[in-house]
Amino acid sequence: MGRGPAGWRARFYSGAVATHPDNLRARLEDRADLLEATRLRYVALRGMLDAFFWKDRVRAHFELLREVAQVQPEVDATLAALQRRATAESWPRDAAPMKLMAEVTRLRDAVHQVARKRLPEAERSSSLGEMLLRLEEVVLEAGPLLGRRTWARAIELLPRNLPELRAACAAAEVFERVFKRPTQPGALPFNEAEADELRRALPLAESALGALWARLEHFDTSGRVKDFLSRRASRTPLHAPRSGPELVLHAAFWHGVARARLRALLEERLAPVLPLETEVPALLPWIAAREAASGGEAKLSAGEVFDEGRAGLFELAAELASLSHERPTGAWSEEAAWTRLWSAAQRARDEGGTDVERLRDALRLFVILRGTEQTPARLFSPSRASPRASEEPGRDVRDMKDLPALVQAARHAATRQG
Incomplete structure (x- = not known):
């Protein structure tokens, strides 16, 4: 019997509980999964931020930092809602849901305290999510250690769970699916449904890739990482992308292919009128x-x-x-x-x-x-x-x-x- 949903069984039930444990588990199972995952993230994050070389630890785990920051509003709302229900239904303190909520709350406060300690006083915030995102900027602005290679720096600057990177990859999936397959000469490479997908994907890719290049310019003041990736953006990807920089290169390549193919087919069908990119x-x-x-x-x-x-x-x-x-x-x-x-x-x-x-x-x-x-x-x-x-x-x-x-x-x- 652990802290997870499996521990919410009838052995915690007493006459003072308004909701039977079986019904309680069915209603709260998704929230319990969220809190259990958050508990594990908090434990790892507190260890990172409490370490002597905490910046090095954070550099190696930017994705964890962003995951905690992105899900924090949902975690706060879940804890508040469950606490209200526990009070209204008089849940016993030794019930698994109560123990899990108490531990997550304690760990959240601990992470909040150590995050405040790592930030200058003027940049501290009451929101844990905002402070974690600011910590990411502090570490990136500090620059790499001596001797760090360009590709390692690119991985630091482009974690895989960046929202802009996810958007660029979603658009690239459309471009690759449409333009990778062979087509007859002169034939349109997409149907009406795919044309509507391309209509949505093109501005999405434009804005997402623009934000990613701007992120590189902001944090990599030397410009080496952006130049390094820009020179490789036109190369055909040879394997499935895994790291953040590989995902950026994959998205940039297929966005370039889509723009070139669309420009050619529009020129063929609309010459001499030249449509604007927008x-x-x-x-x-x-x-x-x-x-x-x-x-x-x-x-x-x-x-x-x-x-x-x-x-x-x-x-x-x-x-x-x-x-x-x-x-x-x-x-x-x-x-x-x-x-x-x-x-x-x-x-x-x-x-x-x-x-x-x-x-x-x-x-x-x-x-x-x-x-x-x-x-x-x-x-x-x-x-x-x-x-x-x-x-x-x-x-x-x-x-x-x-x-x-x-x-x-x-x-x-x-x-x-x-």
């Missing part, structure tokens, strides 16, 4: 839905990332890229394609900037080339067009600014070519 996640579900529809009927809705005109610009670029690569077949398909192109031009009519200028040039080139089926207009420039080609459409489109008017000219040129 716009890429919001475009992915639409790209996937558009290709799943096989007719381009999916509409890009405006939102927080881009407005109505910008959304129309992306739609116009996607329709023009599709039309430049492969003209639709059949009267209905061709009519639907030009209708979508016209509607997108109407949405983007009032847009300005370099993306609009590049899109106007692409429409002008489409007109100059008269919708040539086998040659994408984006591969040409006006200087390469023959003089005769620019005269035949009947209107000079070189000075035309209005996007819907350019779409009409492109349709007329493609129809004449057909």
Whole structure:
């Protein structure tokens, strides 16, 4: 009969107890597991902080320090709730739950006292969790011992249970699953459900990795650790990551792969419009839905990332890229394609900037080339067009600014070519 949940049996029951021990165990088993794990952590942590070379001991066990700090609010709430219930139900003092609570409370106070002793008076706090996180900073700011190698320092600075590291790894799992598998040339490497996962994973990875690099800059003033890891971030991982630095390198590699692959596929489908990094996640579900529809009927809705005109610009670029690569077949398909192109031009009519200028040039080139089926207009420039080609459409489109008017000219040129 120990301190764990197995010790909460009927032998502790008396007539003064309002709840039968079997029911008590069923209701409190999860909390008892939490307190038992906390008791073991407190014992180890008190020994670390009480040692003469306590900073060296903490350096070797940063993950334990963070585990205790992260779970401390839940432990405090659990102790308070169980104490209220014990008072209300008159639990006997020799019951296993009471003994466990008493020991955890005693150890918590001991850890709190030694943690206060290790911190300057101005940085002491009433919260044990806050003091433990500050102790981590104190040890890291003290720097490594003489002769400590770069990789060992990286392990100190990047414990595996950092919240930012967990977030980066969760995003990297999505990137690796989507982009590691082989795909057909020109095919989209993800479906609609995976596109939504990528939409959430991209900003998560960006912010998490940014926080991890900033952590290295803050604590490693020499910059050696960050430079060491940065040079290795583009290397393909050869084995499953285990330590904190390996997890960072793994996440950084797959984040880089995801960005490069997504940039390439968006360039292929949206040229000459170049989406910003912040716009890429919001475009992915639409790209996937558009290709799943096989007719381009999916509409890009405006939102927080881009407005109505910008959304129309992306739609116009996607329709023009599709039309430049492969003209639709059949009267209905061709009519639907030009209708979508016209509607997108109407949405983007009032847009300005370099993306609009590049899109106007692409429409002008489409007109100059008269919708040539086998040659994408984006591969040409006006200087390469023959003089005769620019005269035949009947209107000079070189000075035309209005996007819907350019779409009409492109349709007329493609129809004449057909």
